[in-house]
Amino acid sequence: MDVHLRDLRYFVTTAEELSFTRAAERLFISQPALSKQVRQLETQLRVRLFERDRRSVALTAPGxxxxxxxxxxxxxxxxxxxxxxxxxxxxxxxxTLGLSTSVGRGLLTAVRERFAERRPTWRLRMRQVNWEDASAGLAAGEVDAAFVWLPLPEQASFTLRVVAREQRWVAFREDHWLADRTEVDFAELLDEPFLALPGSAGPLRDHWLGQDARGGRPPIVADTVSNADETFTAVEEGTGIVLLAAGNAAIYRRPGTRAIPVTGLSPSELALAWRPDDHRPVLRDLAAALPDLPAPA
Incomplete structure (x- = not known):
């Protein structure tokens, strides 16, 4: 009988959380898929690993x-x-560095140059990862480090170095009622249809919906988008509006869309993330190559 390590990882995560919902969120999978794999493991081992009902989950003695x-x-x-x-x-x-959006801001050029001074025989390879994984491949071990937007699901599981802290802006189609404005307070946007990240992005999805400034009012989600191209196609089509960082407003400027600053919101934060148990000196050199975060104005 061969048991997959994946199923053991699912079992351990569920045992640590004692909740299939929270375990599924940590693993970036759906709860039905997690339940199916745990049942499969129980079948292979011919034991029950969990006692579960509608309100609680507990380990059995074999579990x-x-x-x-x-x-x-x-x-x-x-x-x-x-x-x-x-x-x-x-x-x-x-x-290998994971990315969910273009970094811009001159950041990659500066990092490449300063990293090359420390590691002239090394090169940095970029890997684009959709927003279903807000860690840009880091949580799954697909990349060595990643440029990520905060807050992350399971953020305490990563070492972070913030490299940009910027005001949130809003992007919209050029014929939107915001077109004549130079800025807008977030309170004026509460009833607007928004584009949202996938549910697996967790707290990052909430951040880009402005949940921290809604006073408990639920957002109107017009559509879910998985990457920058989908986002700005939807903006161009007038499906909804979207919050983004000030630096990304310049990166993704397109004909037919506009973007303006939003007041009444906390800043967005871009960070380099890596696993705390990865002690390779080359990662320390990568972190040392990051430019200093600008002082507040």
Missing amino acids: AALLPLARELLRSWDEAQRSVGDAAATEAAVL
Whole structure:
């Protein structure tokens, strides 16, 4: 009988959360998919791992016995993957960075130049990841580090260095009633249809819907978008409006759309993120290559 490490990871996460809903959010999968995999694992092991009803989830005795062993197996496998990855990276001298949007702001050019001074034999490779994964591939181990927007799901699981802190703006079609305005207070936008990130983006989805300034009023979500191209196509079509960082308003300026500053909102934050257990010196050099965050005006 062969048990997939993926199923053990699902089991451990569910055991830690004692909630299929929270575990599914941590794993970036749907709750039905998680429940199916856990049932499959129970079938393979011929035991019940969880006692569950509508209000609670608890480990059974076999589940409690499996938990420390599963954790050790996963830890050993993660170490093996890191060792293999380190050897491959050393041979190829490539550091992969995840991105969900264009970074702009002259940031990548500055980082490349300063990183090359420290690591002249290394190169930085960019990987674009849709917003279903707000960590831009970092949570799944697909990249070495990532430029991400805050707040992230499970943000405490990452080491972060904020590199840009900017006012939030709003983008809209050029014939929108905002077209003659030079700025707008967020309170004026509460009844507007918004474009939203996927639900798996969690707190980041809420941030770009302005949930922190709605006073409990739910947003009107016109459509869900997975990347910048989808977003601005929807803006051009007049499907809805969208909040974005000031720096990205310049990056994604397109014919037929406009963007203006929004008052009454906290700033957006762009950060470099990496895993806290990744102690390779090359990552320290990458972090050292980041420009200093500008002082508040």
